[in-house]
Amino acid sequence: MTLLRIQLASDPGTARRVLHLHRQGRIHHDSREAARQEVWRQGRTPAGDPVFVGVTNGRRHVRLLYDVEVHPDTVP
Template sequence: MPLMRIQLDSDRTIARRVLELHRAGKIHHESRDAAREQVWRHGRTPAGEPVFIGVTNGEPIRLLYDVEVYTDTVP
């Protein structure tokens, strides 16, 4: 399945919290749900749960998620 990279705008506090949860093996549900919604907005259908990849170093800070999408849906 192809992957779609999603970038979500964030601030330092939330990005730090998401990263801490990821390192502890937990999930930040709000950002994961937002990543899934972003895939739908792009006209694709998620094939699995969004996977947290990391945060960007620049400004604005963004949360990075990879989401598997079905190939039979086209934007």
């Protein structure tokens, strides 16, 4: 399988909340679904659930980072 890194624009408050949930072993369902939708938007087929890997540094422009496995036959 091929991994695709997805970056979702976020605000600092949401990024802190997602990171906090991740550290508790929980999932922020809205951002995970947004990552899945971004994979579909790029014309690729997800092969599994998006995996949260972190946030970018930034005061105003924060991004949530997700890795998503995609089927290799959908990668251009």
